[in-house]
Amino acid sequence: MKWFSALLLGICFLTGIEAIDAAPVKVFVLCGQSNMEGKGAIKHLEQLLADPNTAEAYKHLRDENGWVERDDVWIKYNDDRGQGKLAPGFATPTNRFGPELGFGNVVGDAFDEKVLIIKCAWGGRALAVEFRPPSSGVGDYTRRNRETKEMEPLPKEDYGVAYRDTIRIVKETLANIDQVVPDYDKSQGYELSGFVFFQGFNDIIDQKKTDEYGANLANLVRDVRKDLDAPNLPFVIGELGQQGVEPEKRYAEKHFAFRKSQEDVSKLPEFVGTVRYVKTSPYVISDGESFDGGYHYYGRADSFYNFGKAFGEAMVDMTKKQ
Template sequence: MPGDLVMKRSAMVLAMLFALGVSSWAIAAPVKVFILCGQSNMEGKGAISHLEQLLADPATAKAYQHLRDDNGWVERNDVFIKYNDDRGQGKLGLGYGTPTNRFGPELEFGHVVGNAFDEKVLIIKCAWGGRALAVRFRPPSSGKGDYTQRNKQTKELEPLPEETYGEAYRDTLRIVKESLTGIDKIVPDYNKEDGYELSGFVFFQGFNDIIDQKKMDEYGKNLENLVRDVRKDLDAPNLPIVIGELGQQGVEPEKRYAEKHFAFRKMQEDVSKLPEFKGNVAFVKTSPYIVSDGESFDGGYHYYGRADTFFNIGHAFGEAMVQMVKSN
């Protein structure tokens, strides 16, 4: 049949090309770049000491065994990371949390996406504690805010300096662009012909907004604008974006705080449900991974600093991201 003949001839041509050493038919494999952005929980507060306990316990060790081998903590040869301007870069492993005896969502996120894709992966992590979306992460489309600070000398309230608004947003874009310009210094054997592709953005933030009612009231609109502005400023109109739930206090928050937490989480989720973001923005819950009745390695602000919690959050972020990237 004609179809069979075409297939046979195509196979013959390919065989001849390979025999002649023709390499121009090789499929390009651009480095997949993921941006992880947020405040202190994205910095990472998972205690490495707790991770060691989990690995030493036969009941829990299996879930974490890929993180360590006979030579010590594993560093992946196909996943690389750059953390802020000055927090380090190199192969993905431990050491990219704040402080360095901690780790964040980047660890297991990197293993999930690294396992899912054949291409090399670069994670650019931009995170600073105490940054509100209403102020320092404020996206350009939200305009200037009208917040105040107390003057240390006069003790009087005064407007925040204009340059404060969007400071962390601008720093994130700058770090991303500088990292991509110098990607060959981060990713070994980087092939300029293959290049890179912006593959996803994770935003895990919110505590400094939920504790201020005025900031909380505008959070939903600011988050919408963040999604749009990040895509515009990175020239990636359909960039898959994960919104990490502010899951402080777990699935059932204290009664006195419950209404506020549920309202905040709904604002985050509602952004992911906007028609324009269908299929390329995902809301990922983190509250189910809170372990409130176990040992604490940090304050309640940081999911108790538990390694299992930050590991599971990173895994959930990774799975949601892989699903969006592959479906798009």
């Protein structure tokens, strides 16, 4: 009987392992403009690892062989910016990293299933124009004609180009997921598990775009869910936390109003529990060394890693509550 019990226990254990291996791949989409592209300096990350006061928080990212490549988290970045096991370098330029690094480590640790991150990010894109969701219709912005120097309406095809590329890249990646996730088994399938949107700089610098940001952001959530056929897809809105918790006085009102428009979307009755506004401003260090001038959160590795970590923790919390 003892032998039989041990055999039965062994069968159950192996079955459990097979069940985990056969579980759907959890897929997360990270979307935005230059800060989502990633401007965290790997040079700064190396400094943090060399400093005994900060090394503990980042020691899991590197071993005696170099940067650790996770065996359970993969990433696909745009059409042509690279794919593979998660590690520093999936950014623009490649000597940087973005929120995907902290995010991927958090979700990778939180779930037994394999994880795929699809990152869709392009610098200098506004929600009012390039990321404009279909439900917002065509905008009425203008540009200067290079030849005549006269102002003219933006071409209709400019509106939503980054939004359409995002949806396309996600669908194409999922249709060919076996080319990104090694040993992918069609019988296990995949599960679209979350979407992170970290964007806003090209809207906050234009009052007209700022004024319509909240409405466009709400439409973005609705349209992404519709176009990806995921009606309750957990959605993280990353705060535009440039200048940190206390922005310069001359810009403070604008920044706080913009952040409120982002947070208000997460409080809409239809989004309660499935959309989370995550602050980034507490992780901005404005009085330390800068690795990108005054731009992109000073290019600091600690800031970008903590942005991703915060996004990941919020996503895990929402996902596990569903």
